[in-house]
Amino acid sequence: MSNGRGGTAQREIPQAYQRRAVPENAAMTTPLAPDSACPCGSAHPLSACCGRYHAGPLAGQAPTAETLMRSRYSAFVLDRLDYLLSTWHPSTRPATLAPNEPGLRWLGLTVRHHRLHDPDHAEVSFVARSKLGGRAHRLEEVSQFVREDGRWHYVTGVLR
Numbered sequence: 286m287s288n289g290r291g292g293t294a295q296r297e298i299p300q301a302y303q304r305r306a307v308p309e310n311a312a313m314t315t316p317l318a319p320d321s322a323c324p325c326g327s328a329h330p331l332s333a334c335c336g337r338y339h340a341g342p343l344a345g346q347a348p349t350a351e352t353l354m355r356s357r358y359s360a361f362v363l364d365r366l367d368y369l370l371s372t373w374h375p376s377t378r379p380a381t382l383a384p385n386e387p388g389l390r391w392l393g394l395t396v397r398h399h400r401l402h403d404p405d406h407a408e409v410s411f412v413a414r415s416k417l418g419g420r421a422h423r424l425e426e427v428s429q430f431v432r433e434d435g436r437w438h439y440v441t442g443v444l445r
């Protein structure tokens with residue numbers, strides 16, 4: 286994959302991730318009990334999986350690009366916009382994100398591969414499925430991640 290870091294002209298945000306501007310007072314999270322199955326499909330409870338990185342002592346400290354990617358998918362499902370922004374590299378981070386479209390259901394995540402380019406750069410290929418208004422949507426993306434100051438960040442993604 287080419288290095289897509291840098292100017293906004295190179296940014297390719299997956300269509301499903303393109304959001305409207307955040308309305309004032311928008312609900313920032315969708316409640317999900319900590320012992321619910323994690324949305325990322327790991328079969329672990331949310332609190333023992335992606336939830337650890339959304340909040341608490343390990344907040345923002347996903348140990349690998351893949352765990353960060355999974356936790357970002359779960360954050361999309363849960364409308365944790367704060368987490369999505371905080372784990373988005375400043376060079377490509379949008380100013381704001383809007384919550385999910387009403388009625389949008391995220392159906393699941395499949396991680397295809399996780400590959401280290403070097404200790405601080407990695408890519409994750411994944412498929413995310415969703416449904417809106419009775420229409421299924423399949424998003425296949427190869428995302429690039431960078432680790433800075435010990436924390437992984439999403440940089441950019443290219444649709445497949």
Ligand SMILES: [Zn+2]
Pocket residue numbers: 323324325326327331334335336355356359
């Ligand atoms: Zn998870």
